[in-house]
Amino acid sequence: MTLRSPERRNALNADLSRGIQLAVERVEHEGCRSLVITGTGEVFCAGADLTGGVFSSGFANQNVAMLRTIERSKLIIVAYVNGAAIGAGAQLAMACDLRVADAEAYFALPVAKMGFALDNWTVRRLESLVGGGFARTILYTGDPFHAQESASHGLVNKIGTVDDALAWAQEIATYAPLTLHHLKLVFNNDSAQQQPTPIQAAAAKTAWISEDLKEARRAFAEGRRPRFRGI
Incomplete structure (x- = not known):
């Protein structure tokens, strides 16, 4: 692919x-x-x-x-x-x-x-x-x-x-699929797989709605380095 x-x-x-x-x-x-x-x-x-x-x-x-x-x-x-x-x-x-x-x-x-x-x-x-x-x-x-x-x-x-990657994938495809599936699991x-704790989730939300994120988006559009203030 x-x-x-x-x-x-x-x-x-x-x-x-x-x-x-x-x-x-x-x-x-x-x-x-x-x-x-x-x-x-x-x-x-x-x-x-x-x-x-x-x-x-x-x-x-x-x-x-x-x-x-x-x-x-x-x-x-x-x-x-x-x-x-x-x-x-x-x-x-x-x-x-x-x-x-x-x-x-x-x-x-x-x-x-x-x-x-x-x-x-x-x-x-x-x-x-x-x-x-x-x-x-x-x-x-x-x-x-x-x-x-x-x-x-x-x-x-x-x-x-890429040929090395294809050859490796083709070789692995000849191995026992049930074993490989178990290993992958x-x-x-x-x-x-752990869900974020409440304090982690709150910190992530704070970052996503912050002025710092808006500043980073403006800076990207303007081709400059962002100035973060922690708000």
Whole structure:
């Protein structure tokens, strides 16, 4: 499966997110055992399409539905990260079972630079993949982390080409599907499944309705760095 919106750098909106969800469901229904997801051009997915209504609850709900479909599918899904995986693009890669990355690929979750709150699933899934220390570095700084460093921390399973990703997915598809399904269920039953506590939910809501978030959106539109005030 290839994301083909090069004019938007494969950024996600509700329609594309829904398309990914339906495609995963269709491939599983057709009896396939594995799937590779990648992007066209030099970008895997540049995150949410900030011009496409992504600040609405409709996009957020659809994106969660897409991630849950990938996570709960019986398919073993391999992300071939062919370039930048930013924000929602990093979430998409993290929802997959395995990640193969181009040597020039990188990941970034720059939420602290944009003023909004991540869902608990993303924070906890990242923590389960790379450990708490590196997860904090990624999220507190928002800095990009390239393929080699990401591989050293477990976010990337292999560095290679799309052919490597396809060959790996094809090989895994020959293994015992019931065993793989059980393993996937166990791996994904991590702290990412925990519901936010009341204080966490309140803090997230505060960020989402804050003046800081409005300032970040204005700054993005004006091409400048936001000035956060904590209100």
